[in-house]
Amino acid sequence: MFDGSLMRLLGIETSCDETAAAVVDAARGGLLVRANVVLSQIPLHAATGGVVPEVAAREHCVHIAPVVQRALRQAHATPRSISALAVTAGPGLMTSLTVGVEAARTLAYLWKKPLIPVNHIEGHVAGALLQNPAVRYPALALVVSGGHTELLLMAQEGWYRCIGRTLDDAAGEAFDKVAKLLRLPYPGGPAIAELAERGKTDAYTLPRPMLDRTHFDFSFAGIKTAALYLVQGIPGRARRRIRRADLAASFQQAVIDVLVGKTIRAARQYGAKSVMLAGGVAANGELRTQLQAAVEQALPHTKYFQPALAYCTDNAAMIAARGAQLFALKKHWPWQRVHADPNWEMW
Ligand code: KG4
Ligand code: ZN
Numbered sequence: 001m002f003d004g005s006l007m008r009l010l011g012i013e014t015s016c017d018e019t020a021a022a023v024v025d026a027a028r029g030g031l032l033v034r035a036n037v038v039l040s041q042i043p044l045h046a047a048t049g050g051v052v053p054e055v056a057a058r059e060h061c062v063h064i065a066p067v068v069q070r071a072l073r074q075a076h077a078t079p080r081s082i083s084a085l086a087v088t089a090g091p092g093l094m095t096s097l098t099v100g101v102e103a104a105r106t107l108a109y110l111w112k113k114p115l116i117p118v119n120h121i122e123g124h125v126a127g128a129l130l131q132n133p134a135v136r137y138p139a140l141a142l143v144v145s146g147g148h149t150e151l152l153l154m155a156q157e158g159w160y161r162c163i164g165r166t167l168d169d170a171a172g173e174a175f176d177k178v179a180k181l182l183r184l185p186y187p188g189g190p191a192i193a194e195l196a197e198r199g200k201t202d203a204y205t206l207p208r209p210m211l212d213r214t215h216f217d218f219s220f221a222g223i224k225t226a227a228l229y230l231v232q233g234i235p236g237r238a239r240r241r242i243r244r245a246d247l248a249a250s251f252q253q254a255v256i257d258v259l260v261g262k263t264i265r266a267a268r269q270y271g272a273k274s275v276m277l278a279g280g281v282a283a284n285g286e287l288r289t290q291l292q293a294a295v296e297q298a299l300p301h302t303k304y305f306q307p308a309l310a311y312c313t314d315n316a317a318m319i320a321a322r323g324a325q326l327f328a329l330k331k332h333w334p335w336q337r338v339h340a341d342p343n344w345e346m347w
Pocket of ligand 1: 313
C-alpha cells in the first residue's frame, strides 16, 4: 500500500475519555510507532462511575497541547517532518471530539499540512494491524468497545462492510453495567476480568442471546438483565446470596461464548483468510485466549491477529495508522473541510 517514501503522521484522539497523541512513520516496510502518549481520565470519571461529557471535554482542553508536545518530543519529530495530521472525527462524544478536531485543525492551519479525518472504529481495526501488517483478505474484524460491537468484513485493506452489530448494548457497555451492579470501580471491563479469575464460569446459568440465529447481530441486554435478577432477586421470589466472583466469571463467559461463536460462524461463511480482534474489550485476557484457540481449532488455514494491549483501548497510534492508509489513498483535506461528527457511521 505504501510506496518507498517515508510518511510521518501525527495522530490525535479525544473521542471519549483519553487524551492521546502519537507519531507513526509509514514506509514500504510497514508502520513504526515513534511515540504513543495516552493520558487517561479514568481516575476522574471513577468518582462519578462513568464519563460526564462536559468534564471529559474540559480535561481534554487542559491536556491536549501538552500531550501533543510530549508525543512530538518523544518521537524527536519537528512540525516540518510531519507529512499529515490524522484526527478522530467520529463517532464519539461531540464535546470530546471537538477538542481534538479543533486542535488538529489549528495545527494543520499553522503548519500548512493536510488533515485526515479518521473514523474511530476504523482506527481500532488499524490498531490491530500495527504490529501485524501481513493480513490476508477477505478478513473479518470483531470490534468490541464501550460503544460498539461489530463484525466487519474487509474484502481488501481499508474496505469495510458491516455484517453484524449489536442491537442494544455494546459488549464493553455490558461489562461496565454489570460491574456497577457488582459495585466494582469504573471502567468495569478490567474489574470484572480480574474478579472473574477467582470465579467459576458455570456457577450461574446466563443466556447466550441470538447465538443460534443465522444472522450476525448481537444483543447483550438480556445477559445484563439476567445478571441484574441474580443480584437483586426476582420480584416475588426469595432472594439468593450470590458469589460475586462466580457471577463475574459466568457473565464474562456468556459474553465470550456469543462473541466467539458468531465470529467463527461468520469467518466460515464468508471464507475469511484472516480474523482479527479490536477495541477496548480486546484487552480481555479470556476473550483473547478463547478467540485465538477457537480460530486455530475451527479454521486452521485462517490467520489470527490481535492488538498489543497498548493498542486495544483508545490511543492515537491506531488513528495515525488508519490515517497513513487514507493518506496513501489521498483521502486528506485542507483543514477547513474537517469537522467532528459524533454519529459518523461508515456502513
Ligand atoms: O475502545 P475503548 O477504549 O473505548 C471506546 O471506544 O468505547 O473501550 C472501552 C471499553 C470499556 O467498556 C471497558 O470496560 C472495556 O473497553 N474494557 C474491557 C477490558 N479493558 C477495557 N472489557 C473487558 N475486559 C477488559 N480487560
Ligand atoms: Zn475506542
